[in-house]
Amino acid sequence: EVQVVQSGAEVKKPGDSLRISCKASGYIFTNYWITWVRQMPGKGLEWMGRIDPSDSYTHYSPSFQGHVTISADKSITTAYLQWRSLKASDTAIYYCARILHLINGPMVHNWFDPWGQGTLVTVSS
Amino acid sequence: QSVLTQPPSVSGAPGQRVTISCTGSSSNIGAGYDVHWYQQVPGTAPKLLVYGNTNRPSGVPDRFSGSKSGTSASLAITGLQAEDEADYYCQSDDSSLTDSVFGTGTKLTVL
Numbered sequence: 001e002v003q004v005v006q007s008g009a010e011v012k013k014p015g016d017s018l019r020i021s022c023k024a025s026g027y028i029f030t031n032y033w034i035t036w037v038r039q040m041p042g043k044g045l046e047w048m049g050r051i052d053p054s055d056s057y058t059h060y061s062p063s064f065q066g067h068v069t070i071s072a073d074k075s076i077t078t079a080y081l082q083w084r085s086l087k088a089s090d091t092a093i094y095y096c097a098r099i100l101h102l103i104n105g106p107m108v109h110n111w112f113d114p115w116g117q118g119t120l121v122t123v124s125s
Numbered sequence: 126q127s128v129l130t131q132p133p134s135v136s137g138a139p140g141q142r143v144t145i146s147c148t149g150s151s152s153n154i155g156a157g158y159d160v161h162w163y164q165q166v167p168g169t170a171p172k173l174l175v176y177g178n179t180n181r182p183s184g185v186p187d188r189f190s191g192s193k194s195g196t197s198a199s200l201a202i203t204g205l206q207a208e209d210e211a212d213y214y215c216q217s218d219d220s221s222l223t224d225s226v227f228g229t230g231t232k233l234t235v236l
Contacts, residue, residue, distance in 0.1 A: 035225070037171075037227075044127060044212075044214065044227060044228075044229055044230040045163075045165075045171065045214050045216075045230070046127075046227065047216075047224070047225040047226060047227060050224065050225075059224055061224075095170055095171065097171075100176070102177065107156075107157055107158060107218075108218070109158060109159040109177065109218060110218055110224065110225055111159070111161040111173065111176045111177070111216065112163075112171075112173065112216070113173040113176070113182065114173075115171050115172065115173075116170065117169075117170050118170050
């Protein structure tokens with residue numbers, strides 16, 4: 001069974017660092033990119049960025065560039081989302097998902113399946 | 126910031142048909158990028174419902190169908206059931222902003 005399983009909920013203080021994980025199984029990890037998506041309380045989905053686990057190439061949404069770091073360890077088929085200094089506004093559920101894609105000429109169409117169960121990150125003093 | 130616009134809410138009685146629209150622009154849906162749909166039942170992770178505008182993953186009932194035209198796409202749900210009550214999001218790619226973008230989300234209420 002193809003699945004991605006995320007690490008558990010975290011409670012942190014402003015200024016803390018944090019790394020959450022996304023463990024993939026049931027498929028060849030390096031054949032598919034992984035994406036991270038944020039959902040703030042009561043709000044919609046926001047695309048944060050993605051990583052190619054085969055070479056760790058990353059691409060970030062401008063909204064998240066410089067504030068988070070996406071990485072991967074292909075030896076343990078795990079992707080990570082990391083913060084150096086958390087803010088209260090980082091309080092949200094974070095989802096990882098495998099990216100499936102279709103290349104059609106110059107266009108690459110990406111969609112996400114499966115999704116992890118989500119990791120709730122609470123940042124409060 | 127969402128660049129794909131959806132109605133905040135739709136509703137319908139059991140057995141009825143509802144549609145959810147997703148309006149984009151010339152840099153995403155209008156540029157030819159496919160549209161994909163996700164269902165998020167409250168308290169759970171999103172689940173892929175439709176990919177590549179019209180395709181359903183294995184296990185998704187044929188009550189769910191997608192379409193795309195110009196700079197917009199739609200998700201239709203026929204034979205509404207109580208279990209369909211959830212939030213629905215469209216997603217596409219965008220050539221001028223980030224790789225991927227989500228719609229604003231639509232809450233479906235089954236009356």
